[in-house]
Amino acid sequence: MRIFKNKWFVRFARKEAIPDESLHEAVKRIEAGSCDADLGAGVFKQRVARPGGGHSGGYRVILCCKLEERAFFVYGFAKSDRANIAQDEAREFKKLAKILFAMTDEQLERMLQNKDFDELPEKGGYNHDEKL
Numbered sequence: 366m367r368i369f370k371n372k373w374f375v376r377f378a379r380k381e382a383i384p385d386e387s388l389h390e391a392v393k394r395i396e397a398g399s400c401d402a403d404l405g406a407g408v409f410k411q412r413v414a415r416p417g418g419g420h421s422g423g424y425r426v427i428l429c430c431k432l433e434e435r436a437f438f439v440y441g442f443a444k445s446d447r448a449n450i451a452q453d454e455a456r457e458f459k460k461l462a463k464i465l466f467a468m469t470d471e472q473l474e475r476m477l478q479n480k481d482f483d484e485l486p487e488k489g490g491y492n493h494d495e496k497l
Contacts, residue, residue, distance in 0.1 A: 367435050368392055368485040369473075374426075374438045375483050381424065381443070385485045387413045391426060392436045406459040407431055407466060410450070413441070425449075429462035435473075437465050437482070 368388065370378060378388070391411040394400065402410035407429050415423035427440040427450065439461060440450075450458075468476070476482045 366392065366396070366433055368438070369435065369477075369482045370438045370485065371482055372480065374441060377441045378438075381441070382416050383413060383424065383441075384416065386488075387416075388426075388438060388485060389488050391428070392430065395428075395430055395436075396432060401425075404455050404458065407462045408455065408458045415443075427458055429458065429465050431466050435465070437462075 370388070377383075391413050395409055395411060400409045401412050404410060404427075409428055409430055411426050411428060413424045413426050424441050424443055426438055428436055428438045430436040439458065442450075473482070477484060
């Protein structure tokens with residue numbers, strides 16, 4: 366599974382010091398059938414622990430996930446800043462998921478080149494797209 370962060374999420378994760386390992390773990394839990402909230406149409410809300418803290422006081426992230434293919438982290442917030450996302454936001458994330466899942470590999474590579482998305486390295490630090 367390839368995992369991506371949109372430009373907004375890259376800044377959010379950097380500011381909040383959320384490590385890529387925590388994002389890998391969030392995707393792994395979804396793959397195992399343990400998601401915090403399935404919003405439908407491939408959109409999930411998942412807890413991510415605050416560095417040095419637990420899940421309950423941490424962050425909530427929104428990701429569009431097509432199992433065994435691609436996952437896109439698109440939004441996040443601290444639980445202390447807001448309780449949840451609104452229904453209209455959930456609808457917009459579902460529209461976004463449809464677009465992201467329809468992207469060809471060529472379109473995705475262009476988005477990566479344009480820095481619209483960053484790809485998380487595979488667990489262990491190796492990105493399967495890197496040349497040896």
